[in-house]
Every structure is written in C-alpha cells, then in structure tokens.
Amino acid sequence: MSEMVKVTVDDRTVEVPKGTGIVETAAAAGIEIPVFCYEPRLGAPAGACRMCLVEVEGVPKLQAGCTLTAQDGMVVKTAQSSAKAAQGQNATLEFILVNHPLDCPVCDKGGECPLQDLTFRYGPGRTRMTFAKRTFEKPIPVSPLIALDRERCILCYRCTRFSSDIAEDGQLVAVNRGALSQIATFEDEPYRAAFSGNVIELCPVGALTSTQYRFEARPWEIQNVPTVCGLCPVGCNVTATTREGKVKRILSRNHPEVDGGWLCDKGRFTFPYLYADDRIVAPLKRVRRLGFDQISWDEALGEAERLLRGAQGRIVTALSGSEPVELAYALGRLLRGGLGAHNAVLPEATSDALHAFSVPLSAIAEAQLVVVVGDDRVVDRAPIVDLWLKAAGRRGTEVITISPAGDVQVDPGAAARVCRELAGPAHELGTRLRESERAILIWSGSGGGGGARLAELAHALGFEDKPGCGAFHLPATANARGVAEAWAAASDEEQGESPEPIALLIVSGDDAAADPSVRALAERADAVIALTMFHGLSVGWADLVLPATGALERDGTLQNLEGRLQRLRRAVMPPVPDELEWISQLAARFDVEVSAHAAGVFAELSAQLYGDIAFAAVGEQAPLPARIGYEPPPAGAEPATTPAPAAGEHFIGNLRLLRYRPLFSGPAVERVAGLQFQRPEAELALAPEEAARRQIADGDLVSARSNGTSVTLRARVDGTLAAGVARIAAEHAGELHREIEVLKT
Ligand code: SF4
Numbered sequence: 001m002s003e004m005v006k007v008t009v010d011d012r013t014v015e016v017p018k019g020t021g022i023v024e025t026a027a028a029a030g031i032e033i034p035v036f037c038y039e040p041r042l043g044a045p046a047g048a049c050r051m052c053l054v055e056v057e058g059v060p061k062l063q064a065g066c067t068l069t070a071q072d073g074m075v076v077k078t079a080q081s082s083a084k085a086a087q088g089q090n091a092t093l094e095f096i097l098v099n100h101p102l103d104c105p106v107c108d109k110g111g112e113c114p115l116q117d118l119t120f121r122y123g124p125g126r127t128r129m130t131f132a133k134r135t136f137e138k139p140i141p142v143s144p145l146i147a148l149d150r151e152r153c154i155l156c157y158r159c160t161r162f163s164s165d166i167a168e169d170g171q172l173v174a175v176n177r178g179a180l181s182q183i184a185t186f187e188d189e190p191y192r193a194a195f196s197g198n199v200i201e202l203c204p205v206g207a208l209t210s211t212q213y214r215f216e217a218r219p220w221e222i223q224n225v226p227t228v229c230g231l232c233p234v235g236c237n238v239t240a241t242t243r244e245g246k247v248k249r250i251l252s253r254n255h256p257e258v259d260g261g262w263l264c265d266k267g268r269f270t271f272p273y274l275y276a277d278d279r280i281v282a283p284l285k286r287v288r289r290l291g292f293d294q295i296s297w298d299e300a301l302g303e304a305e306r307l308l309r310g311a312q313g314r315i316v317t318a319l320s321g322s323e324p325v326e327l328a329y330a331l332g333r334l335l336r337g338g339l340g341a342h343n344a345v346l347p348e349a350t351s352d353a354l355h356a357f358s359v360p361l362s363a364i365a366e367a368q369l370v371v372v373v374g375d376d377r378v379v380d381r382a383p384i385v386d387l388w389l390k391a392a393g394r395r396g397t398e399v400i401t402i403s404p405a406g407d408v409q410v411d412p413g414a415a416a417r418v419c420r421e422l423a424g425p426a427h428e429l430g431t432r433l434r435e436s437e438r439a440i441l442i443w444s445g446s447g448g449g450g451g452a453r454l455a456e457l458a459h460a461l462g463f464e465d466k467p468g469c470g471a472f473h474l475p476a477t478a479n480a481r482g483v484a485e486a487w488a489a490a491s492d493e494e495q496g497e498s499p500e501p502i503a504l505l506i507v508s509g510d511d512a513a514a515d516p517s518v519r520a521l522a523e524r525a526d527a528v529i530a531l532t533m534f535h536g537l538s539v540g541w542a543d544l545v546l547p548a549t550g551a552l553e554r555d556g557t558l559q560n561l562e563g564r565l566q567r568l569r570r571a572v573m574p575p576v577p578d579e580l581e582w583i584s585q586l587a588a589r590f591d592v593e594v595s596a597h598a599a600g601v602f603a604e605l606s607a608q609l610y611g612d613i614a615f616a617a618v619g620e621q622a623p624l625p626a627r628i629g630y631e632p633p634p635a636g637a638e639p640a641t642t643p644a645p646a647a648g649e650h651f652i653g654n655l656r657l658l659r660y661r662p663l664f665s666g667p668a669v670e671r672v673a674g675l676q677f678q679r680p681e682a683e684l685a686l687a688p689e690e691a692a693r694r695q696i697a698d699g700d701l702v703s704a705r706s707n708g709t710s711v712t713l714r715a716r717v718d719g720t721l722a723a724g725v726a727r728i729a730a731e732h733a734g735e736l737h738r739e740i741e742v743l744k745t
C-alpha cells in the first residue's frame, strides 16, 4: 500500500497516494487544472505547453502542474485562487494563439476542441495581434487517412510521443527547432502503421484530422453511440458517431483493462464498408448457372424452408465467429434444435477451459514474463494486444516470442509441440513460467488445438492458482469464443460426424465466405445458403443469398479474447432486416421458438451460460467474469492439430509456406478506399541465408511454385525469419500448397 500524503489545492485538502500527479490531485479535490500536452497514457509529462501553470507555496516561479507530483504538506494554488497563476495561463493562451488561426467555424475540431474550450474559460477576451498569422499549404496529407492543417498545431507533441513511445513506430516526428518546429512524417513518407489514427484523437486542436470525417458533420448534429468494435477479438470499446443515420467516425471509449483508450486503424477507419457499392440489400436466388434473381423476403424464407427440409439433416453450418452470440445461438436453435443439424465448422479452436485462466489484457503490461507462441504476428490477429506487449516491454517485462519469426525460431505449425515442451518438468523456460507469479501465455495462430492446448499448458504450470498469471488465445475473428459457446449451448446433442454427401451448406458471414476451406466445402455441397453482405464473396457459389448486417448495425453481445462479454449496440439501422427477425420467422415454420430480439435470445442463453444476468446488465464497461475451475477436455475430444515437423527438420530445396492474414485484409478492409495503402505488398519474405542460396536480393521478382501453380511476388529479405520458411500474405498466396519452390524470375 503506497504512502498517503496531504496536499492542499486552493484551500481544499485532499489525501492521495504519494507521487500522484498534481493534475489528478487537484481533480480529486474537485478542481480543474487545464492541460494541452499532458496525457498520462503517453508516459512521462512533456511540460511543453505551460497551460497547467500553478503557484506552489515556497517556490518563487509558476510551475507546470503536470510535471509535479504530490508530496506531503504541498500547497498548490491554481488560477482559481492565484492571480499570478491566472495571469500565467492567460499569457500562455495568448502566446499559443499568436499563430493559431482561430478558424473555429470551419475547423473540424470546432465544438469539441480543448483549445477552443480553454480559451473561453482561461484565455484573453480580445487579441492584441493585428499582424498576419502564419500560413502553410493545407491540408498536408500525413497519410490517405490523416490530414495536417499545420497552422493550427500548438506543438504539444502528443502525436509524436504517441508514435515514438506508445506505438513505437517512430514515423511521426518533429522537425526543425524553436518557432520553426513542425510536425512531419519521417522523410515525408505516408504514416503507414497499425495505430496511426490515435493521433487524431490525441491532438487537442484541429491540426490532425481524419480525412473520412473532415467536413462531414458538426458536433451539434451528431449522435454518439457506445458500442464495441467487431473487427477482431480484442473488442475495443468504441463510440460510433452517426449523422442522419450513417456512421461517420469511430472514436475510442477507453476501457482501461481492454484497450487503454487506443484503437487500431482497422477498427477506426473500416466502417465505410457498410456503404460499399456491392452491398447486398435484397435476397437473391440462383436461377441460372451464373445468374440470380432478386426475390422478396417471403419468397426467400420459402426457398430457405424448401432447402432446409430437402436436406433432411445433412446440413453443415460454417460460422465465421463474427456473429454476436445471439445470432449464433438463434441459428443453433433453428438448425440444431429444429432440424437436428448439429454439424458446424467453427471459426477457431478456442476453448472454454480458458475461463480458468482469465486476466484482463492490461495484466500483460504488469507481467514479469510473457511467452507468445504461434505462427502469426500478434498485431495481425489482435492489434491492441501488441500495444500491451509494447507497454510491457517498456516496463521491463521479458517478452519471448516462439515462432518462425520470433526470438526463439521454430518451424511453422510448431506451437502445439512448443506447449507440450514448456509443460515438461525439465524445461528451463517452463520452469520460469511455473515459478513466476505474474506470467502470461499468448497463442497467436491457427490450428494446433489453440485454446485447448494453451489451457492444458496453463494448467500444467499451475496458473489457475495464481491470480497474476493468465492465458490468451487470439482467434481470427471477433467473437470466436462466444460463437463456439453459443452454438454448443443450442442443443445437448453431440456434433457427430460430418454428413456425406453434404446436402446443404450454410455459410454465415463474410469471414466464413472468405475462408478457402469453406469454399472447398461449398464445392462438395449440393446446395449453399449464404448470409453475406457483399456480392463477389459467396455469391459465386450460393444458391440462395440472404443479406447480412455489419457489427455497427447489430444489437447483441460479443465475447472477446479475455472471455469478457461486451455489449454491441446498434449505431445505425441496417438497409436489410436484422438476422434475428427472419431467423425467428423461419424457425416458426419448423415449430421452433426463437425470439426476434437480441434481449429475448440473450435471456435464454444467459440462463445457461452467463449466470442469468440480464441483457441490460451487460453494461457500458463490462467487467471480466470471475475465473471458473479448469476442466480438462473430455476424453476423445482431442482437437485436430496441424501436423508439425520435428524441430530443425527442413525440406531440402523447398520452403515451408507461412500463410498469414495481415491486419489490413479481409472483405471489409478491401472495400475502403482510404485503407488500400495499408494493405500488404505482394511480397514473399524469406531469411537472408535462403535468399543468398537462391541468389535473390531484396526487391527481386521471384516465382513461388507448388503443385502446378505459381505466383510471382517481390522478395523481401527478412532477418527475423527462420531458415526454411517463406511468408506470404494469404491474399497473395493463391492456391500454393504447404511446401513451395522459390526461384528468382
Ligand atoms: S499536430 Fe496536434 S497533437 Fe501534434 S503537436 Fe500539433 S497540436 Fe499537438
């Protein structure tokens, strides 16, 4: 317990832990100290703007309050009680405004701008500046997503500190000195990074703005809807700003345990996909080999009923893992409860056994030791987890990645073997994990038994008895854990063998439609019903297409990778009926009762899974549920594992293909023009020794071949990659198989 000290702020005495910032101490006394550059999430204060000037008893000059910490007996006077501090702040604002344009009526920040607000409250009422202010070319493109109106910048360095100290991308920098200081990108290259959009929210003036939001709305004509991002399993808490029924921007809604107030650019900038030109807004029925007819919803439900009855239970459902739990459960009730169609392709090998090891994501930053296993980069699967890992690194946590590009290099698909080894009694790293009170395990990859393997390892290491130790499996989609649990809860029957032949495949969602293994199933199925948002995905092979909705158009709950159930709120009405509405109608044709409302479906599910909590009680900032006891997977329920080669085994001459799904990929990202510059290059990464062996230099065109197919890509020599491996983004890997031959063209 930290020592408590007494501090007096403007004649109010408060007791706070020693070392608390004076801005927070004053806030605890109910007194505001205005700030611009101060932002505790950015680390140590910069003391750059002097907006926070206060008088401290015994110190002759005014002090920057944000740089001070609480000491016993300290007496602080803010502008409210000290004329000297008030004059200092007034002068600071006058100085800041010397070159600030005061174009609030046309500035995107106007109406929600700290500089505007604080100038009204603390600044001079009139200007003494009669000369022309500085102007610059405007707006300066920081990237296709961010614009800089340089004349508005007050040089608080929040943006550059975020870039260098939080995202650690080092791309946004301050150039020149003194009055000529300017914010710029490194070597004027576009700011191309996973988290760049946070600088827009951090900027306390209208200098950095979103190109998507510029001139789109004024603060008095918008609604802000609290919801969660549905684009990856982190489940960042967000606010969707809407105007006239359309989403206009996504902002962070700081959940300190989940996202720390940061968003990745995928979550922030992908929402325009809702308005893509190829959005499907009416059901479609195949009438010719390559043609569809638009049909009414009545006809569509009739057709769905006909296909479901005709399949006689020989049905497979491919779930994407992006569905809210209510949708997965409603589908499960209809298909499993009503039709005995228990077979599903679930999105990812998650495991409910992980509930025994749950800790908040913020625990990563507090850990002593973090071990990451799996083939995929954390930033591609769950971006904010990467920021937590960076925060941990800055605090001195040892972070060890065991992957084909990790600190410890292993072959692709080796994660399950690594877990088995770590669980062994004589393993050095395993022993350290076992002995640590604050250790975290992370599995970042597909296959290999994923969540269940990880839970077994955490159990073997005794993590369930240590509240500071936890395990996270990073699924590829937002609600893989919730979907798996909801589907399982929909019936007591076992899944059983996959029907052969498959009479009907139901593909739920665009992530499932984009999955090549689902596509392969579709080729074998007699008929396919696709729930999709866009033309061009499953439409090519579906017999009946039912239009789907996006996360910002849905009501329900999502369970994130921590096992935290979070409330998804409908920010805008979809252009098509909600899925629950027509599932409820379809289910009625099979005498199955399914509520048409998320609250109704949730009530049924909650009784089974969530301790009967009410829908309304899921809350704006959901807590992490308490741990439950570890239950080993039932005998015979061994999850499928990807066969992994023994350590050190390589295919002579050929390389193992490491296919990955980059953060900026997938059906939604592909439909947002502004995000295209973030998408991965058509490149093949390989280790320096493999490049040398093939006389390949960085940037050369190479041909990757296997089983009669080949793709041409640009080579990138990557010193972090293990020998024997070639890494290619899934969207550029075509039909390549596991083993490929790589030649210079
Ligand atoms: S651009 Fe904004 S955040 Fe960056 S230094 Fe200028 S005012 Fe601060």
Ligand code: SF4
Residues within 6 Å of the ligand: 229, 230, 231, 232, 233, 234, 235, 236, 259, 263, 264, 265, 266, 267, 268, 382, 383, 384
């Ligand atoms: S990290 Fe995931 S949940 Fe958070 S904003 Fe990005 S895509 Fe959305």
Ligand code: FES
Residues within 6 Å of the ligand: 034, 035, 036, 037, 038, 046, 047, 048, 049, 050, 051, 052, 053, 064, 065, 066, 067
């Ligand atoms: S807020 Fe203290 S110096 Fe800027």
